[in-house]
Amino acid sequence: MNYEAVIGLEIHCELKTKTKIFCGCATGFGAEQNTHVCPVCLGLPGVLPTINKRVVEFAIKAGLATNCEINKYSKFDRKNYYYPDLPKNWQTSQYDLPICEHGWVDIDTSEGKKRVRLTRIHMEEDAGKLVHSGTTIKDSISSDVDYNRTGVPLLEIVSEPDMHTAEEARVYMEKIKAIMEYIDVSNCRMEEGNLRADVNVSIRPEGTTELGTRTEMKNINSFKSLEDAINYEIERQTEVLEDGGHIVQETRTYDADRGITLSMRSKENAHDYRYMPEPDLPPIITSDETIEKYRAELPELPDARRARYEKDYGLGDYDAAMITSTRAMAEYYDAVIATGADPKLAANWMMSDLSKKLNEEGITIEKSPVDAQRLGEMIQLIMKDTISGKIAKKVFTEMWTNPDAPEKIVKDKGLVQITDTGAIESAVDAAIAANPKAVAEYQGGKKKAIGALVGQVMKATKGKANPQMVNKMLVEKLK
Numbered sequence: 001m002n003y004e005a006v007i008g009l010e011i012h013c014e015l016k017t018k019t020k021i022f023c024g025c026a027t028g029f030g031a032e033q034n035t036h037v038c039p040v041c042l043g044l045p046g047v048l049p050t051i052n053k054r055v056v057e058f059a060i061k062a063g064l065a066t067n068c069e070i071n072k073y074s075k076f077d078r079k080n081y082y083y084p085d086l087p088k089n090w091q092t093s094q095y096d097l098p099i100c101e102h103g104w105v106d107i108d109t110s111e112g113k114k115r116v117r118l119t120r121i122h123m124e125e126d127a128g129k130l131v132h133s134g135t136t137i138k139d140s141i142s143s144d145v146d147y148n149r150t151g152v153p154l155l156e157i158v159s160e161p162d163m164h165t166a167e168e169a170r171v172y173m174e175k176i177k178a179i180m181e182y183i184d185v186s187n188c189r190m191e192e193g194n195l196r197a198d199v200n201v202s203i204r205p206e207g208t209t210e211l212g213t214r215t216e217m218k219n220i221n222s223f224k225s226l227e228d229a230i231n232y233e234i235e236r237q238t239e240v241l242e243d244g245g246h247i248v249q250e251t252r253t254y255d256a257d258r259g260i261t262l263s264m265r266s267k268e269n270a271h272d273y274r275y276m277p278e279p280d281l282p283p284i285i286t287s288d289e290t291i292e293k294y295r296a297e298l299p300e301l302p303d304a305r306r307a308r309y310e311k312d313y314g315l316g317d318y319d320a321a322m323i324t325s326t327r328a329m330a331e332y333y334d335a336v337i338a339t340g341a342d343p344k345l346a347a348n349w350m351m352s353d354l355s356k357k358l359n360e361e362g363i364t365i366e367k368s369p370v371d372a373q374r375l376g377e378m379i380q381l382i383m384k385d386t387i388s389g390k391i392a393k394k395v396f397t398e399m400w401t402n403p404d405a406p407e408k409i410v411k412d413k414g415l416v417q418i419t420d421t422g423a424i425e426s427a428v429d430a431a432i433a434a435n436p437k438a439v440a441e442y443q444g445g446k447k448k449a450i451g452a453l454v455g456q457v458m459k460a461t462k463g464k465a466n467p468q469m470v471n472k473m474l475v476e477k478l479k
């Protein structure tokens with residue numbers, strides 16, 4: 001039997017507010033243990049939380065950017081559970097009246113465009129962190145509790161079970177990341193856990209619509225782990241069913257080193273949490289005016305920017321999608337164009353040589369040693385025919401380790417294109433004289449043979465002759 005996978009994601013997104021959600025403590029990452037704490041976030045008795053208005057603003061903006069309806073009456077609830085990193089023994093979260101509901105985002109996969117629905121976005125506080133003396137809780141003699149992260153604001157973005165492949169899930173999470181970066185509500189540093197997903201996976205016989213029993217993998221914080229964990233889980237569940245077994249609804253962990261998922265505990269249900277309204281916080285009432293004010297403050301979002309690049313700059317769909325896939329890429333692109341560089345050339349360079357170098361070195365575009373200004377200047381040298389596209393590749397490689405202006409590099413390295421007819425002519429004559437076979441072939445009708453002659457001229461001029469001029473002159477002379 002063939003099975004279809006069904007996947008739904010709960011993405012936790014840490015908000016970049018200066019202070020925590022219910023107190024004035026700082027949110028900064030990497031501070032000394034238990035220095036960003038106060039009676040409120042430590043859950044001491046007799047203190048009252050107050051809501052950080054920025055958190056509500058960011059949540060509403062996130063909802064608007066993902067086509068959600070904003071609930072004008074929303075409230076907080078207590079989700080009760082016991083764990084040492086949770087000093088109050090409940091997490092202040094939202095249950096039945098989340099701030100945003102019924103959204104969607106469009107994603108592009110190798111199979112085409114597709115829409116993923118969002119069930120809801122709600123606000124909640126993060127828990128603290130256990131710092132084990134060993135590597136895991138099991139092999140540790142003791143564990144410290146660090147409450148710095150307790151009360152850091154989170155959005156939980158819950159999707160409908162609309163995805164069916166690991167790729168769809170990855171692209172969806174990339175899209176959510178891009179949107180949160182564009183609207184500037186989160187740093188989205190996955191390695192720091194700013195963005196992490198609980199991944200729900202089930203399978204069902206192809207062609208059926210009833211949902212199968214799901215397993216959930218918690219706190220996945222890289223795109224690679226996301227895909228690997230899903231693929232592993234689909235395979236595992238398929239094997240269980242094929243062997244006549246049944247899937248147990250449970251929480252599993254993904255062990256990235258071993259590439260497998262492991263059973264952690266049976267899954268808790270909502271009633272296990274004894275959700276109850278939070279009596280210490282007033283409901284959040286939002287007016288149309290406020291919603292419209294936040295809507296007006298939203299920047300251009302990835303889909304709109306992509307459409308604009310296609311329309312205004314004539315970029316292909318794929319290139320426009322790639323360049324707008326992160327805010328940093330789009331901003332880099334705009335900065336290259338702002339120098340006066342041709343938009344299509346700029347896109348080509350970003351998609352080819354620049355991406356390749358960044359991938360090779362495993363760095364993001366913000367850290368590129370060739371910044372937008374210098375790439376723009378280099379592209380203008382191509383536009384002015386100072387260098388050919390081929391020489392530009394050499395210049396670009398040099399620029400990677402040499403901080404000089406491209407114009408200076410071209411001069412210092414003697415890479416200026418030869419457009420002097422006399423100099424090209426002597427190289428052309430020499431190539432014709434030295435290659436009678438290619439000449440004969442060309443004149444006998446094999447037009448492709450000219451390539452060998454062009455190659456000779458380029459070699460003799462160390463790639464600096466203007467290729468169009470060489471071609472033209474050869475055609476003339478061989479008539």
Ligand code: ADP
Nearest residue numbers: 006007008009159160161200201202211212214
């Ligand atoms: P929780 O996991 O906190 O109990 P929900 O029941 O709302 O919360 O489900 C959370 C996520 O699991 C959602 O993203 C939803 O789309 C997804 N999901 C629910 N049922 C299934 C299923 N049978 N297979 C795959 N994903 C599912």
Ligand code: ZN
Nearest residue numbers: 023025038041
């Ligand atoms: Zn505090």
Ligand code: MG
Nearest residue numbers: 010198200216
């Ligand atoms: Mg869940």
